[in-house]
Each structure stands twice: as structure tokens, then as C-alpha cells.
Amino acid sequence: MSANKRKRRIFQRMLLIFSLTSLFTVGLLLFFISKYYTNIKVDAVLQETKAVSESQLVAVDRKEAALVAMTQEIYKNSDLMNDVQIAMTHDYADYIRQNIDNYYARQGFYSVDLQSFLRSYFTYDEDVIAVQLVSGDKEFTYTFPTNYGKWQPFFEKYGEKKLLQSISRKENVFRLGESLVFKQVINDPSTLQPLGTVLMYTDPGFLGDLIPNNKSASTFAVLNREKATLYSNHTLPDIKSENMENGYRHGSSYIQTTEEQASGVFGQVVIPESQIGGIPVLQWTLFGVGVGLVLISIAVNFFISRRYSNRIQVIIDGMDQMEKGELRAKLPVDEREDELTLISQSFNKMGDSLNDYIKQVYTLEIEEQKAQLKALQGQVEPHFLYNSLEAIRMHARLEGAKVTSNMIYHLSTLLRYTADNIEMVTLADEVNYVRQYLQFMELRYQQEVPFFLEVEEPLLEHPFLKFTLQPLVENFFKYARHEEKRTSLTFSAKRVGGVLEVRMRDDGLGITEDKMREIQSDLADEKSEQGRIGLVNIHRRIQLYFGEQYGLAITSIEGQGTEVTLRVPYTSQGRKNYVENAFSR
Incomplete structure (x- = not known):
């Protein structure tokens, strides 16, 4: 019109x-x-x-x-x-x-x-x-x-x-x-x-x-x-x-x-x-x-x-x-100080601010392009590291150091997964990463850790937040593993209404009551800075992505084992759409 x-x-x-x-x-x-x-x-x-x-x-x-x-x-x-x-x-x-x-x-x-x-x-x-x-x-x-x-x-x-x-x-x-x-x-x-x-x-x-x-x-x-x-x-x-x-x-x-x-x-x-x-x-x-x-x-x-x-x-x-x-268009300002005069004045100020903003955005885009060029140049270094690790692994294998070769292989796989700049993966990707980490730690400690997977096949394709299971396995090796006998890990996932519950259970040393109270306090305290790469970090990341009603819960009995439960919203969408919806919330 x-x-x-x-x-x-x-x-x-x-x-x-x-x-x-x-x-x-x-x-x-x-x-x-x-x-x-x-x-x-x-x-x-x-x-x-x-x-x-x-x-x-x-x-x-x-x-x-x-x-x-x-x-x-x-x-x-x-x-x-x-x-x-x-x-x-x-x-x-x-x-x-x-x-x-x-x-x-x-x-x-x-x-x-x-x-x-x-x-x-x-x-x-x-x-x-x-x-x-x-x-x-x-x-x-x-x-x-x-x-x-x-x-x-x-x-x-x-x-x-x-x-x-x-x-x-x-x-x-x-x-x-x-x-x-x-x-x-x-x-x-x-x-x-x-x-x-x-x-x-x-x-x-x-x-x-x-x-x-x-x-x-x-x-x-x-x-x-x-x-x-x-x-x-x-x-x-x-x-x-x-x-x-x-x-x-x-x-x-x-x-x-x-x-x-x-x-x-x-x-x-x-x-x-x-x-x-x-x-x-x-x-x-x-x-x-x-x-x-x-x-x-x-x-x-x-x-x-x-x-x-x-x-x-x-x-x-x-x-x-x-x-x-x-953008340099200006409106005449009437001598009468009424609402239309205020609109004209605001319009002129908006034009000036828009010009300044466009200049700033243009400058930022140039700087961003420069940063992207540097990032592309920096991608040469990880490839050089992976190629070097692969050369060392093959050399160790030729010398008969099979254990060293396997450790280098698992480390290279973990580094590749870590270097991939993706926030949301599938549950299967996260489980495979845990398997690689677990095999690496078994070679390190020279002790087998039985790993049981209790997940229905469709749930393995469910979108899942990256680097949420590996810290749990890391805590297992630090605090729950028996050095004299084998300690097992059980991983399970199931849908409960509109929630996906992922559980990591072990039969290790367990946690004392005092320590449990300290962990529960840290999880409840939003300003807690302890365990930044541990349980509190996982709990905060889940809540930031999906809301305060989701997160991490832990139960443990000293001498019998520990169970950690992660609760995230269930969805039938693909990983890409799920990530977009998660950020829009």
C-alpha cells in the first residue's frame, strides 16, 4: 500500500x-x-x-x-x-x-x-x-x-x-x-x-x-x-x-x-x-x-x-x-514540543545511532574474518599432532610394544573427539568415547574394568550433551575403583515420560556420608566453584541447556557402590533441530 x-x-x-x-x-x-x-x-x-x-x-x-x-x-x-x-x-x-x-x-x-x-x-x-x-x-x-x-x-x-x-x-x-x-x-x-x-x-x-x-x-x-x-x-x-x-x-x-x-x-x-x-x-x-x-x-x-x-x-x-x-535522512523538528516532535527527534537520533552501529558491525565482521583465517591456519597444528601420534604408534607396533601402540591409538581417538567443536552429539557417540577412555585407562592401570551397556537401540540415537559421561568415568578411576579386585561399570538409559534418564552405576568403594553431604550441598549451591570439571560442572551445563528441572543426581552407599543419574528432556527430533530448540529456550 x-x-x-x-x-x-x-x-x-x-x-x-x-x-x-x-x-x-x-x-x-x-x-x-x-x-x-x-x-x-x-x-x-x-x-x-x-x-x-x-x-x-x-x-x-x-x-x-x-x-x-x-x-x-x-x-x-x-x-x-x-x-x-x-x-x-x-x-x-x-x-x-x-x-x-x-x-x-x-x-x-x-x-x-x-x-x-x-x-x-x-x-x-x-x-x-x-x-x-x-x-x-x-x-x-x-x-x-x-x-x-x-x-x-x-x-x-x-x-x-x-x-x-x-x-x-x-x-x-x-x-x-x-x-x-x-x-x-x-x-x-x-x-x-x-x-x-x-x-x-x-x-x-x-x-x-x-x-x-x-x-x-x-x-x-x-x-x-x-x-x-x-x-x-x-x-x-x-x-x-x-x-x-x-x-x-x-x-x-x-x-x-x-x-x-x-x-x-x-x-x-x-x-x-x-x-x-x-x-x-x-x-x-x-x-x-x-x-x-x-x-x-x-x-x-x-x-x-x-x-x-x-x-x-x-x-x-x-x-x-x-x-x-x-541512512542520513533527517526529519524536520517542529517547534511545537508534542509527541510528533519527540518522534522526529528520536528518529534522527536512531539514524545517527544506526550509522555508528553499522560501522561497528562492519569492523567486527572484518575482525571476525581475520580470526577465521587464523583458525584455518591453526588447523594445521592438530593434523600435524595426529599424524605424529600415528607415526609413533606404528613405530611402537613394529618394535613389538603392542600396549604402547594401543594406548597411542586410544589417545589419538580421544583427542580427535575432543578437538571436534560440537556441543551436541548422539548418546552412541558419547558411549563410544567412554569406551575408548575406559580402554585407555585399563591399559594405564593394567586392570580390566567390565563394562555393561543396558540401552535399547533407538535410544542410542537420542541427542546428548557432549563430555557428560567421561567425567563420571574419570571420577570412578579416582575414587571408586578397587585396586585388589575387579570393579565393574554399568551404563543404562530409559525414557520416563518426557524425560530421558541416563544412569552410570559401579560396585566400587562408595562415598562416605560426610562426603555425600558435601557433594549434595555443592550441587544445590548455584555459586559453588568446586569440581569445575566434575559433577557440579555436568549438573550446571545440563541446567543451562535444558532448564532448572533437569540435571544430575547421585546416590551412594559406602563399601557397596555409587549411582549417578543424568536427567535431560526426551525428544524424537534429530540432533540438529534439538540443538536449535535447546538454544531457543
């Missing part, structure tokens, strides 16, 4: 991320601002509609209070109360007859007349259509219309029977047809038992007169405790009781509920969103402001990202020059 393409992709990603972040932030901010100012506007309109709804409830309370005041007037006037008792216990003819008898019995003008009282009491209130007095057993009914024009159609529509049935309603205020009815019970002053009921029929238009023209689109409703609608200027939508709370949004409208009054009625207002003026204007204004802020933010992000992208491109160009071999 070219530098320009990389630049464009990074630039586009940065611009996209910044733009989305700005859009999200501004959108979220404007959303909350819109909600905040909308709520303020809604609360203001709700307060205005609440005042209208409360005025309607107050008007209903006043109507009921007027009916209560009328019944109290009846209680206060004993003659009027007596007239009511007669009316509630007699039909209209008996009631008239009783009134005439009372008139003559008093021998004077009878001033208390129930009919005149009920007809005249609400003449001042144009909203009252009629006043009706119904006995407690609903046998006798007296109706006194104050507005015949409105009462006559109402009476013809419902009739007396249906009107009487309405008295059984539980609420003191209820709706019957197009009328709003108020109910008040009259009790017998002597028995306190219900004597009858006074019904006041009113025209609910007085509630509509309280609604201002600018609020006419809202729905104002008055309901009683049974949630029956007493008045509504528009059809009231079906609203669940749990949603009848102030500010609840019902579709595109807001709901407001006014607290219940003493008369047992409460108000409910449904305000359409169109009545809350200014909200669309506010929303469009905020939308325009949001779009402008987002565009400004994107523009600012564009110029900032482009400026940094250009600086990054300069760094990339410098890297490309370095990649092509222009």
Missing part, C-alpha cells in the same frame, strides 16, 4: 471518528436542552389550564353550596319545614287541602308556602332549570321549573319514572342527559331519618363559559368520584387511571388532573401539542443550531486532522528513505 493511500485511510478514519463524536455530543446536548425548554413551556401551559379547570370545580362547588344553603333555610323555618313534611307524606291534593285547612285554622294570611319558596329561591341563577322535591319512598314528587323552555324538553325525554330512578345514584353530583344534577337529602328534624331529597337541575353551559377562547382547543372535563363525566367540551379520550398524572403524554397531547374538591368532583384536561405554542419553533431552532455546530466541529476537526496528517506523512516519507538505504 502506498504512502498516499495510508495517509488517506488514516485521515478518513480520524475525520469519521471526530465527526461521529461531535454529532453524538451535540445531538445529545441539544436533545436535553430541547427537553428542558419543552418541559418549561409545558409546565407553563399546564398551570394556565389548571387555573381554568379549578375555576370550573369552584363553580360546581358554589352550585352545590347554594343547594345546601337552601336546605338549611328550610331547617331554620319551622313552618316551612312543616310544609315540607306534609308534602313528603301526602299527594298534591292532600297537600293543598292541608294548606287550606291550616290557613283557616290560623284565621289569617298563611305566609309560608313551599311552592313559592322553591320557585323563587333560584330565580337569580339563570343556570338552574328546575328544583324537584322527592319523598324518601319516591311516592310523591313535586317539581318547580324555573326555566320552562329547557325543562319541558328534558321532562318529555326522560319522564318522571326515569327522573326518580336517578335519585338512587350514590353521588351528590351526577349527569342526567344534558343536565347537571345536584342532590341534597332532607332529614326529619325529630327522627333524623331521611324525609326526602331535593334535586337541582342545572344547565352545564356555565362550565363552558369559564373556558377562554385561546384554550378552546383543549379538552376540559369535570368528573365525579365514580369517574363519570359530568361535563366535557370535547370528547374525552380513554385514559387509564394510572396515567392520570400531570404532564403525562397521551399520543400528541398532555394530560393534567386537578385535585378533587369538597363536592367530590375533580377536573381533567387534555392539552393538544398545538396549544403549547413555540415548541416546533424551538425544535427547529435547536435543530438548525445543532447542524451548524456539527458543521463547525467537522470543519475544525478536518483542519486539525489534516495538519497532523501532513506531519505524520513527513515522518512516513523519512522512514521510506531509511528503508531504501538513505
Whole structure:
């Protein structure tokens, strides 16, 4: 991918991320601002509609209070109360007859007349259509219309029977047809038992007169405790009781509920969103402001990202020059001390250091080549030594010194194995080296040492660390060999899980307990310098190659013999791969 393409992709990603972040932030901010100012506007309109709804409830309370005041007037006037008792216990003819008898019995003008009282009491209130007095057993009914024009159609529509049935309603205020009815019970002053009921029929238009023209689109409703609608200027939508709370949004409208009054009625207002003026204007204004802020933010992000992208491109160009071999390439250092400036400074320092390093490596390679030439020249000397030893051996053999000839042969073989600069060999190579060393030592001490090999054929090809078995044989000749009798050596190897265990066992003198404690201490002490070509050396070499979990262990019983165990990781790889993996670890 070219530098320009990389630049464009990074630039586009940065611009996209910044733009989305700005859009999200501004959108979220404007959303909350819109909600905040909308709520303020809604609360203001709700307060205005609440005042209208409360005025309607107050008007209903006043109507009921007027009916209560009328019944109290009846209680206060004993003659009027007596007239009511007669009316509630007699039909209209008996009631008239009783009134005439009372008139003559008093021998004077009878001033208390129930009919005149009920007809005249609400003449001042144009909203009252009629006043009706119904006995407690609903046998006798007296109706006194104050507005015949409105009462006559109402009476013809419902009739007396249906009107009487309405008295059984539980609420003191209820709706019957197009009328709003108020109910008040009259009790017998002597028995306190219900004597009858006074019904006041009113025209609910007085509630509509309280609604201002600018609020006419809202729905104002008055309901009683049974949630029956007493008045509504528009059809009231079906609203669940749990949603009848102030500010609840019902579709595109807001709901407001006014607290219940003493008369047992409460108000409910449904305000359409169109009545809350200014909200669309506010929303469009905020939308325009949001779009402008987002565009400004994107523009600012564009110029900032482009400026940094250009600086990054300069760094990339410098890297490309370095990649092509222009090690003297330098990046301009900006006066702004930011991260990109630090990168440029570090790049320039890296170029200088790389030049110095290349010079050093080049010098070292020349010196190494010189050393290799000297090493090749030095290889002549070992060949001269081997040829000389071979000439001496053949001369000794011609003179009949067979033992001397064999010793020279074994020594030459050992030197060749030693001179081979290889760290890892096969187990078979190491065993053959031990055999040669053992035969050499037998000729030296003029004593045969039986050697037993207990190894399966495949394990002989297992990779093994060079010069790990010969020091064990050397220790055997130094400390374990009996001079008076033959002492044998047994070499074995086996696989135990992922570990190869190689054992060297003898039946020699053994090791004392004090000496064993000293050897164990040396093996456990990483800083021990004793036995550098002996047991400790072998143990350290194995651990350095393969890890701390591997190494050497020794057991011995004085007078019975010694056993040394070497533990290395088992592998099925070849020697070359095994050596590479060992060094990589």
C-alpha cells in the first residue's frame, strides 16, 4: 500500500471518528436542552389550564353550596319545614287541602308556602332549570321549573319514572342527559331519618363559559368520584387511571388532573401539542443550531486532522528513505514540543545511532574474518599432532610394544573427539568415547574394568550433551575403583515420560556420608566453584541447556557402590533441530 493511500485511510478514519463524536455530543446536548425548554413551556401551559379547570370545580362547588344553603333555610323555618313534611307524606291534593285547612285554622294570611319558596329561591341563577322535591319512598314528587323552555324538553325525554330512578345514584353530583344534577337529602328534624331529597337541575353551559377562547382547543372535563363525566367540551379520550398524572403524554397531547374538591368532583384536561405554542419553533431552532455546530466541529476537526496528517506523512516519507538505504535522512523538528516532535527527534537520533552501529558491525565482521583465517591456519597444528601420534604408534607396533601402540591409538581417538567443536552429539557417540577412555585407562592401570551397556537401540540415537559421561568415568578411576579386585561399570538409559534418564552405576568403594553431604550441598549451591570439571560442572551445563528441572543426581552407599543419574528432556527430533530448540529456550 502506498504512502498516499495510508495517509488517506488514516485521515478518513480520524475525520469519521471526530465527526461521529461531535454529532453524538451535540445531538445529545441539544436533545436535553430541547427537553428542558419543552418541559418549561409545558409546565407553563399546564398551570394556565389548571387555573381554568379549578375555576370550573369552584363553580360546581358554589352550585352545590347554594343547594345546601337552601336546605338549611328550610331547617331554620319551622313552618316551612312543616310544609315540607306534609308534602313528603301526602299527594298534591292532600297537600293543598292541608294548606287550606291550616290557613283557616290560623284565621289569617298563611305566609309560608313551599311552592313559592322553591320557585323563587333560584330565580337569580339563570343556570338552574328546575328544583324537584322527592319523598324518601319516591311516592310523591313535586317539581318547580324555573326555566320552562329547557325543562319541558328534558321532562318529555326522560319522564318522571326515569327522573326518580336517578335519585338512587350514590353521588351528590351526577349527569342526567344534558343536565347537571345536584342532590341534597332532607332529614326529619325529630327522627333524623331521611324525609326526602331535593334535586337541582342545572344547565352545564356555565362550565363552558369559564373556558377562554385561546384554550378552546383543549379538552376540559369535570368528573365525579365514580369517574363519570359530568361535563366535557370535547370528547374525552380513554385514559387509564394510572396515567392520570400531570404532564403525562397521551399520543400528541398532555394530560393534567386537578385535585378533587369538597363536592367530590375533580377536573381533567387534555392539552393538544398545538396549544403549547413555540415548541416546533424551538425544535427547529435547536435543530438548525445543532447542524451548524456539527458543521463547525467537522470543519475544525478536518483542519486539525489534516495538519497532523501532513506531519505524520513527513515522518512516513523519512522512514521510506531509511528503508531504501538513505541512512542520513533527517526529519524536520517542529517547534511545537508534542509527541510528533519527540518522534522526529528520536528518529534522527536512531539514524545517527544506526550509522555508528553499522560501522561497528562492519569492523567486527572484518575482525571476525581475520580470526577465521587464523583458525584455518591453526588447523594445521592438530593434523600435524595426529599424524605424529600415528607415526609413533606404528613405530611402537613394529618394535613389538603392542600396549604402547594401543594406548597411542586410544589417545589419538580421544583427542580427535575432543578437538571436534560440537556441543551436541548422539548418546552412541558419547558411549563410544567412554569406551575408548575406559580402554585407555585399563591399559594405564593394567586392570580390566567390565563394562555393561543396558540401552535399547533407538535410544542410542537420542541427542546428548557432549563430555557428560567421561567425567563420571574419570571420577570412578579416582575414587571408586578397587585396586585388589575387579570393579565393574554399568551404563543404562530409559525414557520416563518426557524425560530421558541416563544412569552410570559401579560396585566400587562408595562415598562416605560426610562426603555425600558435601557433594549434595555443592550441587544445590548455584555459586559453588568446586569440581569445575566434575559433577557440579555436568549438573550446571545440563541446567543451562535444558532448564532448572533437569540435571544430575547421585546416590551412594559406602563399601557397596555409587549411582549417578543424568536427567535431560526426551525428544524424537534429530540432533540438529534439538540443538536449535535447546538454544531457543
